[in-house]
Amino acid sequence: DTAVSQTPKYLVTQMGNDKSIKCEQNLGHDTMYWYKQDSKKFLKIMFSYNNKELIINETVPNRFSPKSPDKAHLNLHINSLELGDSAVYFCASSLRTPGTGDGYTFGSGTRLTVV
Amino acid sequence: EDKVVQSPLSLVVHEGDTVTLNCSYEVTNFRSLLWYKQEKKAPTFLFMLTSSGIEKKSGRLSSILDKKELFSILNITATQTGDSAVYLCAPSGTYKYIFGTGTRLKVLA
Numbered sequence: 500d501t502a503v504s505q506t507p508k509y510l511v512t513q514m515g516n517d518k519s520i521k522c523e524q525n526l527g528h529d530t531m532y533w534y535k536q537d538s539k540k541f542l543k544i545m546f547s548y549n550n551k552e553l554i555i556n557e558t559v560p561n562r563f564s565p566k567s568p569d570k571a572h573l574n575l576h577i578n579s580l581e582l583g584d585s586a587v588y589f590c591a592s593s594l595r596t597p598g599t600g601d602g603y604t605f606g607s608g609t610r611l612t613v614v
Numbered sequence: 615e616d617k618v619v620q621s622p623l624s625l626v627v628h629e630g631d632t633v634t635l636n637c638s639y640e641v642t643n644f645r646s647l648l649w650y651k652q653e654k655k656a657p658t659f660l661f662m663l664t665s666s667g668i669e670k671k672s673g674r675l676s677s678i679l680d681k682k683e684l685f686s687i688l689n690i691t692a693t694q695t696g697d698s699a700v701y702l703c704a705p706s707g708t709y710k711y712i713f714g715t716g717t718r719l720k721v722l723a
Contacts, residue, residue, distance in 0.1 A: 532710075540652070540700050542713040555709055589656060596709055602648050603711065605656040 502526050503606040505590050511612045512580055519576045520609045522590030530554075530596050531573040532603065533565060534589040542589070548573055549596055580613045587611070616641045620703055620714035628722050631693050635717045637703035638685040647686050648711060649677055650702040657702055660688070693721045 503524045512518055524531065532555075533545040547555035548567040562578040577584060590606040617640045627633055639647070646664040650657035661670045663679035663686060670677050674693075679686045686705075690697055698721045704711035 534713075539715065540702075540718075541715050542657070542702065542704075544710050544712075547710060602659050602662045603657075604659070607656050 503590055503592055503604050505588075505606040505609050507609060508607065509610050509612075511614065514580055514582060514613055516580050517576070517578045518580060518611070519574055520588055520590075520611075521572070521574045522606055523572050524590075524592040524604070524606075525571065526592060526594075526604060528592035528594050528604070529570055530593045531567065531570070532591045532593075533573065533575050534591060536587045536589060536608070538586075546573075546575075547596075554596065577611075580611075582613050585611055585613045616707060616712050618703065618705060618712050618714035620701075620717050622717060623715070624718040624720070626720045626722065627693055629694055631721075632689065632691045633693060633719060635688040635690075635701050635703075635719070636685060637687070637705075637714055639703075639705040639712075639714075640684060641705045641707045641712060643708045644681070644684075645706045645708070647679055647703060647705040649686070649688050650704065652700045652702060652716070653698075660701075690719075693719075695721050695723050697721050 505522045530549045532547045534542045536542045546565040551567045564576045567573045587608045591603040621636045649660040661677045666681040674691045677688045700716040702716045704713045
């Protein structure tokens, strides 16, 4: 039973294309996140949703649009892909918002390569 | 601006050595701090620390938090090759955890 699952695991696409990454968690958590990890392993938060409501929207190009149809799903759509978007994208979830002290459970990541 | 600094950036040791990894932070409305281990894929949870001075232990790994001096350390005793990984610390503010750049540990047989 995968707790936080992302699809696809790998994505190779050309510049200018539009692509989506899906994330689902079966932990009953209220909060979900998207993180981007660059080649130097630096994990940077992009978005966070709590019970389908956007609570964190970091300085991310508006080509990136998250969508949360329900609290178990958080998808990431990227328009007009650029070379610099190449990275590993991690979905994560936590029981509540970090202020309550809950840790994250991460998905296995989606390695996006833009050529 | 929130800041997390981990040191050293990388470390090479031999099996059996003891290592200490450091994490210093400046985070608004600090709530808790997490330690993760990342090998090839997703980070896996090690510890969550919320109170100063209380050591958390799991086998050969232990961690402690100092909220006055704003740092945490992760100790690994009797290291094994399977400990080779990037170790990430992440203090939380009100709504998010902020990750450091990690310490890359390599344990040689």
